[in-house]
Amino acid sequence: MFQELSSTMIIDEIKPTQKLSETEHIMMSRFANRFFLDREVDLDVITGILDAARYAGTGANVQPWRVYVTAGTAKLTLTDAISHAHAISAAEHSSEYSYLPDPLPEPFASRRREFGSIFFGSLGIAHDDIDARGANTARNCRFFDAPVGLIFTIDRRLEKGSWLDLGMFIQNIMLAAKARGLDTCTQEFLSRYHAVIRAELPLAPEELVVCSMALGFGDPHWAKRRPQMPKASIEEFASFHGF
Ligand SMILES: Cc1cc2nc3c(=O)[nH]c(=O)nc-3n(C[C@H](O)[C@H](O)[C@H](O)COP(=O)(O)O)c2cc1C
Structure with a gap:
């Protein structure tokens, strides 16, 4: 029913000793x-x-x-x-x-920028590569x-x-x-x-x-x-x- 918190999970605020229920494991691995x-x-x-x-x-x-x-x-x-x-x-x-909303207020705008840079970075797409970004968005x-x-x-x-x-x-x-x-x-x-x-x-x-x-x-x-x-x-x- 309960399993040890996997060391691969990047969830700082949860103490390593804390146990996760199956439901929580599913929530955190989605x-x-x-x-x-x-x-x-x-x-x-x-x-x-x-x-x-x-x-x-x-x-x-x-x-x-x-x-x-x-x-x-x-x-x-x-x-x-x-x-x-x-x-x-x-x-x-x-x-x-x-x-x-446009403009997006802080801290949300920073989080969106961070998402964009992590997401496109993970795909090897440069920030200014509009074509590659567009092709990916079209997916x-x-x-x-x-x-x-x-x-x-x-x-x-x-x-x-x-x-x-x-x-x-x-x-x-x-x-x-x-x-x-x-x-x-x-x-x-x-x-x-x-x-x-x-x-x-x-x-x-x-x-x-x-x-x-x-x-x-x-x-x-x-x-x-x-x-x-x-x-x-x-x-x-x-x-x-x-x-
Ligand atoms: C209501 C909602 C709408 C979303 N719309 C899009 C979308 O149109 N295209 C996309 O690639 N991801 C979309 N996402 C995925 C989010 O980018 C993603 O949930 C967010 O970056 C957090 O990452 P995580 O779900 O992997 O934790 C959406 C997520 C939600 C909850």
Whole structure:
């Protein structure tokens, strides 16, 4: 049930003597994987993940999510359409919501810069290599070649509270996938291609495309050399009172 904290985990604030539960191990070993094996995921594995994820708590139990799960030719048709739109008319597509403000205040702007430099550095892409960065970004359109692509929508008549609920549902999917040996990458990028997605999938008019997710078996070679994204220490985001 419990296992020793692996020495390969870069989590400074946890004392080496502390034990991790299996759940915590899954939470701490999840990462955004953008490299997948060419290996199908069985439908019953996916429904098992969704079956677990639907137990996410939601305010007033409204359960605001809808998810479109694509694979095979349905995924190919969708990703072809998105890739085409991205190649010929990217500037004409924008998300129906704003993910981050512009300008991004501190400390968030610094963290985003650090992410960019670690991420592109790990791929050997120089900061000023616009073409290579663009080609890498375009991989979003194909769910990073994952065998399964999920599209998440929310009813646009709902408020921010329900978006919290959706986030918890998505996190549950990432963890349930990890528990089954699968990796994920959540993607806000594809929300800008909501019109293309709408043309390919039966979305109701009130559904707003929030994000997507690549799901599949991660490439073990990448998992070994992938960069660990730095996480703020507990001291940076928590304060304790009355202890
Ligand atoms: C809601 C959400 C949206 C994201 N959108 C994208 C995206 O569009 N493209 C991408 O490559 N990664 C995306 N990511 C992955 C983040 O870049 C990644 O989670 C972050 O850098 C932290 O790294 P880690 O997940 O490996 O800990 C997204 C993650 C979340 C949770």
